[in-house]
Amino acid sequence: MTQAEHTGGQGRAGAWRQPGRAMTVTLSVLFAIQLIGMFGALITAVVRTGDYGAFLAPGLDRLGDPKGWLPPIGPPEVWNPLLWIAGLPYSIVAVIRPFPVVGLLAAVVSLMLAGGRSVRSILWVAAFTALLALTFSPYGDVLHLWLID
Secondary structure, eight states, X not given: XXXXXXXXXXXXHHTTSSOOHHHHHHHHHHHHHHHHHHHHHHHHHHHHHOOGGGGTSOOHHHHOOGXXXXXXXXXXXXXXXXXXXXXXXXXXXXXXXXXXXHHHHHHHHHHHHTTTOOHHHHHHHHHHHHHHXXXXXXXXXXXXXXXXX
């Protein structure tokens, strides 16, 4: 199969119109880290306490310590990889508040590499822009204050 057939007849320049697999995986991981870090402990705390209104107004008075609500997946030993999947994103999001900026910059680079013609890259830019807006919204402030306690 020639390069032109492989890229759908667009030639060598057409191969750069979509973000590569590595960029797509990177963006997916950054997005998952942000979502798991922000909402993993919150959803677990809300479900276990039964205070569903606390999802919109999390606080120590309603939910207690967020570190106690990390999703309990398997044994709590350090070698448990599932504990790292829940705990590491929580730590990153709690310590690095502007973490969605990293994802937004990666999405913009992906869009630039695609020459501005990739719908997937445009969707990633929109998704990380929404996460950034959520992070710095009043709800994001309350959630972050609860997470860092």
